[in-house]
Amino acid sequence: MGRIVLNRDRCKACYICVDSCPKKVLEVDEEVNILGYYPAKFNGNENCSGCAVCARVCPDMAIEKVFR
Amino acid sequence: MEQLVYKKPDSIRDDFKITFCSGCDHGVAVRLVAEVLDELGVREKTIGIASVGCSVFSYDFFNVDIVEAQHGRSMAVATGVKRSKPDKIVFTYQGDGDLASIGIAETIHAMTRGEKVTAICINNTTYGMTGGQAGPTTLLGQVTTTTTQGRRADINGYPIKISELLKEIEGTAFVARVTLDSPQAVMNAKKCIKKAFEAQIKGLGTGFVEILATCPTNWKMTPKQAHERVRGEMSEVFKPGIYKDKVSEGK
Ligand SMILES: Cc1ncc(C[n+]2csc(CCOP(=O)(O)OP(=O)(O)O)c2C)c(N)n1
Ligand code: SF4
Ligand code: SF4
Ligand code: SF4
Ligand SMILES: [Mg+2]
Numbered sequence: 001m002g003r004i005v006l007n008r009d010r011c012k013a014c015y016i017c018v019d020s021c022p023k024k025v026l027e028v029d030e031e032v033n034i035l036g037y038y039p040a041k042f043n044g045n046e047n048c049s050g051c052a053v054c055a056r057v058c059p060d061m062a063i064e065k066v067f068r
Numbered sequence: 069m070e071q072l073v074y075k076k077p078d079s080i081r082d083d084f085k086i087t088f089c090s091g092c093d094h095g096v097a098v099r100l101v102a103e104v105l106d107e108l109g110v111r112e113k114t115i116g117i118a119s120v121g122c123s124v125f126s127y128d129f130f131n132v133d134i135v136e137a138q139h140g141r142s143m144a145v146a147t148g149v150k151r152s153k154p155d156k157i158v159f160t161y162q163g164d165g166d167l168a169s170i171g172i173a174e175t176i177h178a179m180t181r182g183e184k185v186t187a188i189c190i191n192n193t194t195y196g197m198t199g200g201q202a203g204p205t206t207l208l209g210q211v212t213t214t215t216t217q218g219r220r221a222d223i224n225g226y227p228i229k230i231s232e233l234l235k236e237i238e239g240t241a242f243v244a245r246v247t248l249d250s251p252q253a254v255m256n257a258k259k260c261i262k263k264a265f266e267a268q269i270k271g272l273g274t275g276f277v278e279i280l281a282t283c284p285t286n287w288k289m290t291p292k293q294a295h296e297r298v299r300g301e302m303s304e305v306f307k308p309g310i311y312k313d314k315v316s317e318g319k
Contacts, residue, residue, distance in 0.1 A: 067072055
């Protein structure tokens with residue numbers, strides 16, 4: 001089981017992480033962030049493997065930490 | 069007990085500000101360079117040379133000393149910095165327009181001299197910062213603000229193949245072209261960036277990595293479509309691969 005720390009106010013809503021997450025535990029938030037984007041959101045699902053794929057593909061370093 | 073498996077590299081400032089557009093590969097490339105500096109343990113003795121283009125604000129995110137070069141002059145500035153401080157690790161981070169158009173003379177001559185520096189070039193087939201004009205790497209048929217009917221060989225010439233050109237130069241020790249269009253590609257790109265730094269550290273010559281990168285804004289594509297373009301028409305013309313590797317030869 002894994003967990004990520006996503007800084008929603010750094011996210012620019014490219015959704016590359018959402019498309020890349022092998023466990024499909026990332027989704028689009030319904031509330032805008034400080035930049036005016038609908039950021040990606042970790043749904044807290046225990047299926048997260050802590051693979052860090054999301055952090056690796058994020059162009060904004062919005063995914064600050066990954067735990068496994 | 070849970071283990072930390074990823075965190076922001078130390079070679080990225082704590083107060084970093086990513087100034088790129090949404091979904092732009094520049095952001096991933098910058099992080100990979102920072103991760104490599106961390107892993108090689110050279111952050112404290114590294115000097116970066118920023119270029120003119122979308123990466124002009126390199127000092128806003130890299131946690132190393134940065135010299136801002138004028139447009140195209142990064143490899144000349146890198147030469148000066150490295151020769152006056154040979155114990156430092158010196159790298160340039162340049163766009164394709166910067167390195168292969170206005171700066172092609174500096175690039176070729178610095179590499180011909182085999183300067184012990186590392187050059188990272190973001191090839192996004194356009195002048196991103198200034199609004200998407202045709203650049204040296206613009207593909208045939210590509211529509212830009214200055215090739216409104218698509219690039220034509222008879223009028224605009226052919227796209228320059230940077231890695232193929234630079235591998236022929238005797239002073240280069242590592243030359244590779246990589247992409248960032250998938251998690252696997254990102255891992256591979258990092259390995260190549262590391263080797264380009266090892267070429268410098270081992271004193272073998274210039275290390276060079278050309279990164280085929282997206283510019284979703286000027287390509288008028290979603291980040292996903294932009295990665296498909298990298299995988300498709302861009303990789304067909306600019307074949308990814310390791311073109312020269314004196315680092316592994318020496319092992
Ligand atoms: C001497 C000079 N000529 C022209 C410019 C205008 N200019 C700014 S950025 C740029 C091109 C940037 O393209 P590239 O190097 O490919 O970087 P990108 O923005 O695509 O990452 C140009 C021509 C300048 N700043 N200085
Ligand atoms: S990859 Fe990064 S910037 Fe893009 S949606 Fe995910 S967290 Fe946001
Ligand atoms: S660590 Fe892996 S499984 Fe967990 S959110 Fe990121 S990409 Fe998905
Ligand atoms: S203009 Fe293009 S290259 Fe520049 S930051 Fe935006 S997407 Fe990236
Ligand atoms: Mg460019």
